[in-house]
Structure formats: C-alpha cells, structure tokens
Amino acid sequence: MCKWHASPRRAVPASRQDDTGEIRIPLALFDLDQLKGHLELVLSRVEAEQMYAGLSRLLVGDRQASTSAVR
DSSP: OOOOEEETTTTTOOOOOOOOEEEEEEEEOOOOEEEEEEEEEEEEEHHHHHHHHHHHHHHHHHHHHHHHHHO
C-alpha cells in the first residue's frame, strides 16, 4: 500500500520567476519514509497568495486553540 507524501526540501529555498511571477517550491516525494524523488510545486502568484491565506488561517486557528488550552 502506497503512503505517498511530499515535504519541502531542506536547504533548498523557494524561488520566484521574475518574468511570470510563478512561485516554485522544491519538494521531496516519499513513499512512507523512503525518498522517491524530487519535484517542484509551481504556483501562479494568485495560487500562491490563496495558499498563503489558507495556511495563515490554519496557523492562526492553531495559535488560538493553544492559547485557549493554556487558560
């Protein structure tokens, strides 16, 4: 059974294409914990902004949940 997942590549920064505005995020592709290869997630500027907004909402939710648990 395949358990594929991708993780950001360590020590390989994301980059931006100045002419197109594309954002390129280097990823490592794994089957469980076995490295299967490398690829880039290529997002348009709009897609990258939408992903950033979605991740920010999730992170703020985590922060609010953590703060509530401490009280």
